[in-house]
Amino acid sequence: MFVAAEQKQLRWYNIALLAFVAVWGLGNVVNNFYNQGLTVIVSWILIMILYFVPYTLMVGQLGATFPAEGGGVTSWIEKLSGKKLAFFAAWTYWVVHVPYLAQKPQAILIAFSWLFQSNGSFVNSNKGMMVQLLCLVLFLFFMWMSSRGITTLNRLGSIAGSAMFILSILFILLGVSAPMMTGSTIATAHMDQLSSYIPKFDLNYLTTIGMLIFAVGGAEKISPYVNKTHDPAKEFPKGMIALAIMVAISAVLGSFAMGMIFDAHHLPADLYANGAYMAFQRLGDFYHVGNLFMWVYAVTNAMASMAALAVSIDAPLRMLLADADPHFVPQALSKKNKHGVYINGYVMTAILVGIIIVLPAFGIKGMNDLYGWLLNLNAIVMPIRYLFVFLAYMMLSRQLKKFHSYYTFTKSKTVGFIVGLWCFLFTAFGCILGMIPKAGFVHDVTGWWFQLGLNIITPIGLLALGLLLPIIARRHEIAEKL
Known part of the structure; x- marks a missing residue:
């Protein structure tokens, strides 16, 4: 009983900080x-209220309902x-990492x-x-x-992750205070005018929603902590609201800082790839x-990227x-080498990632355009x-009577x-419209259609x-029975 009580000592502020480091x-x-x-400042506020807060609270209820499920x-x-739908969920969770793995070497x-x-x-300058x-x-x-079980980078990853969190906060503090301190x-002109922050809700704007969703996603990582929280019914939602406030403040102030460092109306074409480095370089000058x-x-980003790639x-x-389940996954993929690594799974990964790395380069010539396309593909x-x-x-909202939970987002089946x-x-809307190529990384009609095709296929x-x-x-199961 003492152990159980000891395990439920996370408070709302612990949960908020753990989640913040994980998603931001x-x-x-x-x-x-x-x-x-x-205008992204207004977008951040809207997506926090309309998407991120309910997202995190839903994850909280799911985690609290199935505390023993580690998957x-x-x-x-x-x-x-x-099991059938669960397999497709597992496959999706894995396969969406393929473009992510393809971009990490670039980073x-x-x-x-x-x-x-x-x-x-x-x-x-490079092709x-x-x-x-x-x-x-x-x-x-x-x-x-x-494949050889080398995990050194995994340990470095936790250090780099903490350092990246500190640098993100440092960037906001230095960027916002730079005009006063230095x-x-x-x-950016007219930052004191409200009109500078009002988005124009046209097609170009709608194609960027996916990147916002990509930015605030991943809250399911915190689900295991729900049942380790003191009084989860009260403290977990409080922690999630605190998380949303922290993310919103970081996003808003970070965007303010970017506006102070870069002219928002004439942004460098390579801001995706080089923006953070240019920002810190300019802060160093200030x-x-x-x-x-x-x-x-x-150094920190290199360490974090290498660790993220390895993990x-x-x-x-x-996962x-x-x-x-052998009914859904061929036994051959479960083969391990002497280091306990799924070696055939690694081969499958290498083939898919290799295709994503090399194939686009036949139609997208510049390194900056490739980086931008691959980042948007991830989104x-x-x-x-x-x-x-x-x-x-x-x-779950249709089966509330069947499953008990310490924490419930809403008790109404309909509202849930x-x-x-x-x-x-x-989310689906953001993903679909995100397939439209971004103008900054397309220079002719052929390139536009090439990127659109890749984004769909x-x-x-x-x-x-x-x-x-x-x-x-x-087929393998049938062959084994014969």
């Missing part, structure tokens, strides 16, 4: 500022629906280029195919390391410390294959996994279902592969 980063500010400029979304779906190379060159020339082949080699090297000029801030950020190669694959693909969170909540459906449709193709595995698994 400086890149979210930079990427969305590039998409929307100062997260997949386990929730299995309890609420069955590592960019970080080192800034560390050694102190400028963004690597992104702007796409050459860089992508280098990315492929780097990715395969990390695959080899992971006398630097505010780069505070007369040279490239110090930029170097610290480059993301192995962890999602283990897919660790307790895989299309990664949020697809959130759909299963909302689907699980909609199913409607909120879940809203988040589901909003890639998510459909990755998801469709999940339909093939059960067919292959059944």
Whole structure:
């Protein structure tokens, strides 16, 4: 009894901080500022209220309802629906990481280029195919390391993650206070006028919603903490509201800082790739410390990216294959080497990631355009996994009497279902419209159609592969019985 009480000592502020570190980063500010400029500030406020808060509270109820289920979304779906849909949830969770894995080598190379060159020339001067082949080699090297059970980078990741969190806060403090502390000029005009912050809700704006969803997603990572919270019915929602406030403040002030450092009406074309480095470099100039801030950020981001790449190669694959049902996943994929690594799963990963790395370079020539396209592809693909969170909540809202929970977002079946459906449709809407190529990374009609084709084919193709595995698994089962 004492142990049980001891395990439930997390307070609302602990939950808020744990979740904040898990879901937030400086890149979210930079990427969305590039998409929307100062108007992103209103967008941040809207998405926090209309999407992020209900999202986190739904995750809280799901986590509290199924506290013993370590598989997260997949386990929730299995309890609420069955093994078939649970398999597709598990497949989706894994396969959406493929574009993520394809981009991490780019991030590592960019970080080192800034560390050694102190400028963004690597992104702007190198041909796409050459860089992508280098990315492929780097990715395969990390695959080899992971296949041998080398986990050094995993341990560095926690250090780098904490450092990135500190740097994100430092960026806000230094950026917002720079004009007062250093006398630097505010780069964006009319920041004191309300009209500068009102979005124009046209098609161009709607195509950027997916990036906002991508930025605030991932709240399901915190579900295991619900039942470790003191008085979860009261403290968990309080923690989630605190989280939303923290994220909103960070997003709003971070965007203010970006507006003070960069002219929101004339943003550099390479802001996606180089924006954070340029921002820290300019802050270093403001505070007369040279490239110090930029170097610290480059080292930290390189470490964080390498750790994220190493972890993301192995962890999602283990979630897919660790307790895989042989009716849905071929036994061959569950084969392990002497290091306990799913070696055939690694081969499948290498093939898919290799295609995503190399194929686009045949139609997208510049490194900056490739980086921008791949980042936007992640904003299309990664949020697809959130759909299963909302689907699980909609199913749970129909079965409230069947499942007990210490914490309930809403006791109304109808309200719960409607909120879940809203988040589901909003996410799908953002993913679909995000497929429209972004003007900043397209320079001709042929390139526009090429990117549109990739944006449509890639998510459909990755998801469709999940339909093939059960067919292959059944054939293997039949063959073994003969």
